[in-house]
Amino acid sequence: RLLMTLRRLVLLREGMRFLVCFNKTWANAVLSTPAKKLTRREWYSFTPVKSRHFPRQWVSTDNIPALGMMSVQNPEEVIDLDVLPAAVRGMTQLNRDLFQKTVALPALKVRKELINKVMKPLRNVAIKRPGLKRVIEDSEDEIYRLILLDPDKISCLESFGASERTVLKEYNVDLQVLKHNLIMTYEHFKSEEILKAVLPVGQDVTTGFSRVGHIAHMNLRDHQLPYKHLIGQVIMDKNPGITSVVNKLNIIDNTYRNFQMEILAGEDNMIATVKENNIMYEFDFSKVYWNPRLSTEHGRIVDLLKAGDVVYDVFAGVGPFAIPAAKKNCKVMANDLNPESYKWLVHNCKVNKVNEKVQTFNLDGRDFIMGPLKDDLAKQIEAIALKENRTSIHIIMNLPGMAIEFLDAFRQLLEEPCTADALPTVHCYSFSKCDEPAKDVQRSAEHFLKTSLEEHFSVHLVRNVAPNKEMMCISFKIPVKVLCRNRMVKDNTEEPAPKRLRSEDATVAVDYSDL
Numbered sequence: 001r002l003l004m005t006l007r008r009l010v011l012l013r014e015g016m017r018f019l020v021c022f023n024k025t026w027a028n029a030v031l032s033t034p035a036k037k038l039t040r041r042e043w044y045s046f047t048p049v050k051s052r053h054f055p056r057q058w059v060s061t062d063n064i065p066a067l068g069m070m071s072v073q074n075p076e077e078v079i080d081l082d083v084l085p086a087a088v089r090g091m092t093q094l095n096r097d098l099f100q101k102t103v104a105l106p107a108l109k110v111r112k113e114l115i116n117k118v119m120k121p122l123r124n125v126a127i128k129r130p131g132l133k134r135v136i137e138d139s140e141d142e143i144y145r146l147i148l149l150d151p152d153k154i155s156c157l158e159s160f161g162a163s164e165r166t167v168l169k170e171y172n173v174d175l176q177v178l179k180h181n182l183i184m185t186y187e188h189f190k191s192e193e194i195l196k197a198v199l200p201v202g203q204d205v206t207t208g209f210s211r212v213g214h215i216a217h218m219n220l221r222d223h224q225l226p227y228k229h230l231i232g233q234v235i236m237d238k239n240p241g242i243t244s245v246v247n248k249l250n251i252i253d254n255t256y257r258n259f260q261m262e263i264l265a266g267e268d269n270m271i272a273t274v275k276e277n278n279i280m281y282e283f284d285f286s287k288v289y290w291n292p293r294l295s296t297e298h299g300r301i302v303d304l305l306k307a308g309d310v311v312y313d314v315f316a317g318v319g320p321f322a323i324p325a326a327k328k329n330c331k332v333m334a335n336d337l338n339p340e341s342y343k344w345l346v347h348n349c350k351v352n353k354v355n356e357k358v359q360t361f362n363l364d365g366r367d368f369i370m371g372p373l374k375d376d377l378a379k380q381i382e383a384i385a386l387k388e389n390r391t392s393i394h395i396i397m398n399l400p401g402m403a404i405e406f407l408d409a410f411r412q413l414l415e416e417p418c419t420a421d422a423l424p425t426v427h428c429y430s431f432s433k434c435d436e437p438a439k440d441v442q443r444s445a446e447h448f449l450k451t452s453l454e455e456h457f458s459v460h461l462v463r464n465v466a467p468n469k470e471m472m473c474i475s476f477k478i479p480v481k482v483l484c485r486n487r488m489v490k491d492n493t494e495e496p497a498p499k500r501l502r503s504e505d506a507t508v509a510v511d512y513s514d515l
Contacts, residue, residue, distance in 0.1 A: 215285055398429045424478055429462065
């Protein structure tokens with residue numbers, strides 16, 4: 001019955017051993033419970049047979065004499081590097097000693113002066129584990145070294161490729177694959193493997209985090225909270241440079257855009273130093289908003305600017321738009337309502353030596369628009385009209401939870417009309433949970449502007465924040481009829497159609513009849 005269900009029987013070395021291949025489903029029906037520990041791969045390696053590993057009614061050397069020559073590994077010696085000791089399951093306080101186990105790894109014995117020559121052709125089959133050396137000393141002979149091999153790739157000489165065997169023969173390396181008993185410890189396992197072994201079977205494992213300087217910021221799920229301190233310690237152990245791990249306790253829904261957090265592991269030091277797009281920033285992560293996932297978006301907007309442009313940053317935070325803009329020799333006015341953000345904005349301007357190019361304000365966004373921004377915008381537009389200034393004007397509004405609601409502050413903001421070339425370009429961020437987020441953001445912007453943007457805008461997908469929640473950026477020139485009370489264009493010439501913004505994103509056309 002065994003022979004009828006075997007998929008393949010390959011003679012590897014006459015008179016010594018056979019290779020038997022069978023699938024997992026059939027193995028579960030045939031093998032006893034102890035021997036099922038072997039059934040983790042489609043192909044299996046066996047060492048000397050012990051009859052207790054197989055039900056006698058299925059397998060016996062009386063019925064299948066050739067099986068007496070077969071070798072089967074002791075279940076306790078199965079080479080499975082990914083399986084951790086069962087004793088770690090369910091622990092809530094990290095005990096590193098319980099992760100220790102012994103495995104028998106395949107190895108090659110090579111003279112130490114030949115190690116560098118043979119390691120390159122063997123790099124794809126050598127063991128690769130965190131903190132595990134590929135080459136170790138041979139305790140039996142000091143002139144030799146042992147090269148540890150990946151048990152998933154090498155089990156015998158025939159496992160080597162033709163090119164690898166050629167190199168080994170060229171250097172007269174003994175082609176015998178040895179076994180080396182290796183003690184694996186906590187240091188040899190990855191964070192994913194450790195947490196998968198600790199958390200209950202079937203539960204999701206979270207190892208991802210946002211890195212903010214020396215801080216790892218995690219968003220743990222409810223079922224992971226009983227293990228939160230262990231998770232924090234593992235993350236800190238396995239990520240060099242991380243000295244503090246925190247977990248967010250609530251969503252960002254307050255005025256200052258920061259959130260409550262708890263320390264899972266490490267030091268209580270929230271003063272972070274980060275480098276983004278070659279610029280250094282310092283801030284108290286517990287009191288300001290910073291998201292490293294926005295680095296690309298910061299760079300995208302800054303790339304639109306050129307020297308001499310004017311930038312108004314309505315919700316500046318600690319300066320990720322304002323400071324690189326100033327580095328490009330733009331004139332910048334940056335504002336933030338959060339006193340802590342304002343403090344670190346001023347600090348970062350000084351650290352990056354752009355404090356003379358950035359005017360900073362600690363105002364509500366609407367007050368900033370209708371005060372300092374309004375006054376300076378009128379001057380900039382007048383300079384452009386007099387041909388004294390050939391620059392562009394950009395208004396950045398990065399407060400995706402509510403920035404779009406501030407667009408009504410631009411309605412009839414200025415008394416005098418201006419030319420189309422002088423109209424400021426707004427980059428306004430918003431969240432959307434709609435199936436068509438671009439249309440949703442466009443409709444919202446038009447609602448607060450009380451006008452149609454027609455085709456003179458672009459919408460850019462910044463990132464996916466959560467399932468069915470996107471962060472978007474809509475860019476457009478403020479129409480003259482919105483910005484100016486006197487809608488007549490200077491020189492009594494007809495207002496030219498605003499130039500369509502260049503963007504890789506397709507412009508969205510929608511029905512405006514309901515606005």
